[in-house]
Amino acid sequence: xxxxxxxxxxxxxxxxxxxxxxxxxxxxxxxxxxxxxxxxxxxxxxxxxxxxxxxxxxxxxxxxxxxxxxxxxxxxxxxxxxxxxxxxxxxxxxxxxxxxxxxxxxxxxxxxxxxxxxxxxxxxxxxxxxxxxxxxxxxxxxxxxxxxxxxxxxxxxxxxxxxxxxxxxxxxxxxxxxxxxxxxxxxxxxxxxxxxxxxxxxxxxxxxxxxxxxxxxxxxxxxxxxxxxxxxxxxxxxxxxxxxxxxxxxxxxxxxxxxxxxxxxxxxxxxxxxxxxxxxxxxxxxxxxxxxxxxxxxxxxxxxxxxxxxxxxxxxxxxxxxxxxxxxxxxxxxxxxxxxxxxxxxxxxxxxxxxxxxxxxxxxxxxxxxxxxxxxxxxxxxxxxxxxxxxxxxxxxxxxxxxxxxxxxxxxxxxxxxxxxxxxxxx
Amino acid sequence: xxxxxxxxxxxxxxxxxxxxxxxxxxxxxxxxxxxxxxxxxxxxxxxxxxxxxxxxxxxxxxxxxxxxxxxxxxxxxxxxxxxxxxxxxxxxxxxxxxxxxxxxxxxxxxxxxxxxxxxxxxxxxxxxxxxxxxxxxxxxxxxxxxxxxxxxxxxxxxxxxxxxxxxxxxxxxxxxxxxxxxxxxxxxxxxxxxxxxxxxxxxxxxxxxxxxxxxxxxxxxxxxxxxxxxxxxxxxxxxxxxxxxxxxxxxxxxxxxxxxxxxxxxxxxxxxxxxxxxxxxxxxxxxxxxxxxxxxxxxxxxxxxxxxxxxx
Numbered sequence: 040x041x042x043x044x045x046x047x048x049x050x051x052x053x054x055x056x057x058x059x060x061x062x063x064x065x066x067x068x069x070x071x072x073x074x075x076x077x078x079x080x081x082x083x084x085x086x087x088x089x090x091x092x093x094x095x096x097x098x099x100x101x102x103x104x105x106x107x108x109x110x111x112x113x114x115x116x117x118x119x120x121x122x123x124x125x126x127x128x129x130x131x132x133x134x135x136x137x138x139x140x141x142x143x144x145x146x147x148x149x150x151x152x153x154x155x156x157x158x159x160x161x162x163x164x165x166x167x168x169x170x171x172x173x174x175x176x177x178x179x180x181x182x183x184x185x186x187x188x189x190x191x192x193x194x195x196x197x198x199x200x201x202x203x204x205x206x207x208x209x210x211x212x213x214x215x216x217x218x219x220x221x222x223x224x225x226x227x228x229x230x231x232x233x234x235x236x237x238x239x240x241x242x243x244x245x246x247x248x249x250x251x252x253x254x255x256x257x258x259x260x261x262x263x264x265x266x267x268x269x270x271x272x273x274x275x276x277x278x279x280x281x282x283x284x285x286x287x288x289x290x291x292x293x294x295x296x297x298x299x300x301x302x303x304x305x306x307x308x309x310x311x312x313x314x315x316x317x318x319x320x321x322x323x324x325x326x327x328x329x330x331x332x333x334x335x336x337x338x339x340x341x342x343x344x345x346x347x348x349x350x351x352x353x354x355x356x357x358x359x360x361x362x363x364x365x366x367x368x369x370x371x372x373x374x375x376x377x378x379x380x381x382x383x384x385x386x387x388x389x390x391x392x393x394x395x396x397x398x399x400x401x402x403x404x405x406x407x408x409x410x411x412x413x414x415x416x417x418x419x420x421x422x423x424x425x426x427x428x429x430x431x432x433x434x435x436x437x438x439x440x441x442x443x444x445x446x447x448x449x450x451x452x453x454x455x456x457x458x459x460x461x462x463x464x465x466x
Numbered sequence: 467x468x469x470x471x472x473x474x475x476x477x478x479x480x481x482x483x484x485x486x487x488x489x490x491x492x493x494x495x496x497x498x499x500x501x502x503x504x505x506x507x508x509x510x511x512x513x514x515x516x517x518x519x520x521x522x523x524x525x526x527x528x529x530x531x532x533x534x535x536x537x538x539x540x541x542x543x544x545x546x547x548x549x550x551x552x553x554x555x556x557x558x559x560x561x562x563x564x565x566x567x568x569x570x571x572x573x574x575x576x577x578x579x580x581x582x583x584x585x586x587x588x589x590x591x592x593x594x595x596x597x598x599x600x601x602x603x604x605x606x607x608x609x610x611x612x613x614x615x616x617x618x619x620x621x622x623x624x625x626x627x628x629x630x631x632x633x634x635x636x637x638x639x640x641x642x643x644x645x646x647x648x649x650x651x652x653x654x655x656x657x658x659x660x661x662x663x664x665x666x667x668x669x670x671x672x673x674x675x676x677x678x679x680x681x682x683x684x685x686x687x688x689x690x691x692x693x694x695x696x697x698x699x700x701x702x703x704x705x706x707x708x709x710x711x712x713x714x715x716x717x718x719x720x721x722x723x724x725x726x727x728x729x730x731x732x733x734x735x736x737x738x739x740x741x742x743x744x745x746x747x748x749x750x751x752x753x754x755x756x757x758x759x760x761x762x763x764x765x766x767x768x769x770x771x772x773x774x775x776x777x778x
Contacts, residue, residue: 237664242595356552
């Protein structure tokens, strides 16, 4: 969708650093408010926070392939509702994004239908098969300018394939984003954090070490190859410890945590409600505490939603059979506020770093994650820090309804989202 | 009580009520005309997504002897392979006006999920590796009869050893919960690879040493070893398993006087239980099967037989 570039004057907004300012948007960029002509359309932001547009490092848009679950149109509309101006479209589509042509197709869908910028993530291996490298270089050179490669949903478990991928992407400054899951320690039936809960419920356990052993291997391969590794959806205390060690050694590792791994814990699966089935699984409180602390201190430098829409018929199965995944875009900021900001663990400038600057840097997206300063792109999220509401899954802009926050009272912060100077969501 | 999904749905009073009524039902079994009119006009659908001989047959007989219209639906093969979700399958049957579903499914939690969807009452006849509450009830029923025969008082202080693949056993999970309600001391005996995570929270003893527990146990409950577990590398060989965890003739001789043997069946003779033990005078195996019908009559009656549909 080509954004319209009407001018807009936002008055009295507070920035993350606490200063109050007017923001004048002209031709999709921020301009000097003093230059705003009389009669410019105004948006009163008194009492609101203006943040740089949020960037999601990890999004499943399902198009092409499963348009009944989500499309670029509905997924990015949900993103705009959640305050995002950019998402990263993961590669597990049909066809898989493993060629330049496939990457350019997803890119074109974003340009045509997107309510935010769509950055394409390419597959590491052909068909997510874990064996042969995808056309990594051709995807990098394509119009989609792919920099992030991930077989997300599947782990690149073969150490040699992982080493080759890490080495190969160096020539175009790529990064390998790993779904860390040892396929033997946590096989296809593993669906519950291995704990007292998996034991009682009779569900196959997914031990936290099935994640951390892969993280430990991958950071060492990143050191060996002097390349960049990104750990998707970190969910365990052990992984956090390994990442701390790797960073201390100067290894180029970045990490993300999902909103649900910050807020939701294992006991939620006790009723076998498949809305709460997700991969990696919801962990117990000591792991939640570890990832919260890591997000606060920067060991985890970004939030990625792992927004995973599923059609109802793919969730209405027994727990071990239903597809894993839950929605995340619309409530991401609400959850991070609830867990991190409202508890005093994190201030607003740090939140901006974790939810806008860091994920934009990660994929080298120069149009996103920029400060709200004159000359910068007009990507703005207007936030009411005090509003709260009860989440209603039916009110979602997503095409799917697998919302784990349904019925939960949370902050309801997003007042408006502006992408390239255009209002993409307004309450 | 609307559904029977887990032994955690029970307490001591409701358990005793179920066991007491089962005793009355067992007297009916000895009559030449076994039918009672209690559930006339009620419809019970036994839907089994997984093979079963004894559980399905005993539920069917129990329903028929209570004059319910009992319908068996074999739904083997997952609903996924038929292209239909479990929810749609169950909602379809529910729409026909069923009063109760007796459901067996290979997936843990299936009965609880179904109970959250349908209008009918739901009885869990075994869900994956989670629970099998009517099995635990019939085990308790057989044990109670055994204790009476030997002149022992109740369950309090009795040591019940549950031996074998606890990790994958719904029978073990239901029995642990029910035996705790009844007041016996449960000891789980299993190779460490077949002990569930978090078992230390189950409030029962856990050991890998069968021979220490055996002479002290009042009940020795042997669990079936599924052959596919060997492929999973949970233990090296069948022979080694039998040597360490089988109820061999040698171990049979070391049992405490008055102690009894249980097995939920089907038995792997020569693996977890020797023929000498299975057919021993103190084996309750066939008594358990007979108790199965009486217990299921009691459960059906308690859930469906009164206007309130309540156990108490």
